[in-house]
Amino acid sequence: MPDSETYAFPSLKRELLGAMSHDYGRRVEVNRSWTIYHVFTGRPAEIGTRPMVGLSEFDATSVMLFLNSHNAERRKASFSRHPSGGGSCQH
Template identity: 65%
Template sequence: MNTRVNETERKRIAAAISVWENEGGAPGQDSMHHQYGRRIEADHSWTIYHVFTGVPARFGGDAMTGLSRMDATSGMLRLNLRNAERRRERIELSSFRAVPELAECGS
């Protein structure tokens, strides 16, 4: 294989990885915990958005738009982690309530 083909293939793979990262990366086993992605806008700023609706995320009343890549990445990870923690708490609470003896102790 010649060098030109290898370079073209490397660029194609790098572009694919970039798209994958912008969508939030690998979802892991509990993909429902990953609801936010990041995308680059036409003005080269970054937006954190809800992956199912495409609507920019809101945090503290502010739309998560006009961000740097680093801020968008860290914000996306924080929002996804916060959602994962909330779901975990709900699952633990529902498991606790499912066992009558434990539910009575908690009352």
């Protein structure tokens, strides 16, 4: 069966996935709910104090894309403020 998100936002998905780092992923749980997790720790992501568990597939995908694009924008802004990486090494 085709992946439903392919039809939900094909161009948005391609655009965002191509332009961002993937700090967050999504996984389906045994109870068929979805969890957004931090890919390096495996722990559920949190927004404020709310863990991103028990979500629908659509909500998990939407929030995951938002979190990853937000992180990519933060990195881009940080890099533009400190193009040398922010280090104090002098040659």
